[in-house]
Amino acid sequence: MAKYILNSVDETIKLGERLGKSLTEPVIIKLDGEMGAGKTHFTKGLAIGLGVEEEITSPTFSILNIYEGNVMNFFHIDAYRIKNIEEALDAGLAEVFRDDGVVVLEWGDILTTFFENKVIEIKIKYLGDNKREMIIEGWDDDSTRD
Numbered sequence: 393m394a395k396y397i398l399n400s401v402d403e404t405i406k407l408g409e410r411l412g413k414s415l416t417e418p419v420i421i422k423l424d425g426e427m428g429a430g431k432t433h434f435t436k437g438l439a440i441g442l443g444v445e446e447e448i449t450s451p452t453f454s455i456l457n458i459y460e461g462n463v464m465n466f467f468h469i470d471a472y473r474i475k476n477i478e479e480a481l482d483a484g485l486a487e488v489f490r491d492d493g494v495v496v497l498e499w500g501d502i503l504t505t506f507f508e509n510k511v512i513e514i515k516i517k518y519l520g521d522n523k524r525e526m527i528i529e530g531w532d533d534d535s536t537r538d
């Protein structure tokens with residue numbers, strides 16, 4: 393487990409970028425945090441790190457957005473409106489969790505039964521106007537290794 397304090401939007405984006413650059417295998421990144429915590433900004437950084445050239449937008453209504461990265465595809469999922477397993481299957485999410493790509497999953501607690509790839513868990517907490525705490529589990533970050 394690693395804990396980070398981010399003092400600006402830029403620091404949050406940079407951390408996302410660093411995580412994205414470090415990924416060499418398919419992974420599911422569970423992203424938790426209240427509205428306005430910074431999930432989308434962190435994801436923007438992650439996409440940059442993966443080599444996605446498109447500007448990423450929130451999948452609030454689309455549920456699933458797909459982007460092409462340098463090495464792997466990038467799937468951004470907002471499962472807030474997915475209420476049961478049937479709806480998840482209809483949205484094609486089971487296949488996504490099995491794909492050789494990187495998945496960012498928001499509001500996806502009911503979908504864990506679909507996970508086949510490795511999981512990284514991230515919790516973002518609001519600490520103040522520009523300050524956030526980020527706890528990351530399952531990422532072997534070079535900068536925090538003893």
Ligand SMILES: Nc1ncnc2c1ncn2[C@@H]1O[C@H](COP(=O)(O)OP(=O)(O)OP(=O)(O)O)[C@@H](O)[C@H]1O
Pocket residue numbers: 398399400401402403404425426427428429430431432433434450521522523524
């Ligand atoms: N250190 C920080 N990291 C990330 N965002 C920050 C930070 N400081 C301030 N902010 C602001 O907090 C907001 C975060 O918005 P963002 O859309 O990323 O949140 P979100 O978690 O995706 O919210 P939602 O659940 O509504 O989609 C932005 O307005 C951003 O400018």
Ligand SMILES: [Mg+2]
Pocket residue numbers: 431432450
């Ligand atoms: Mg968002």
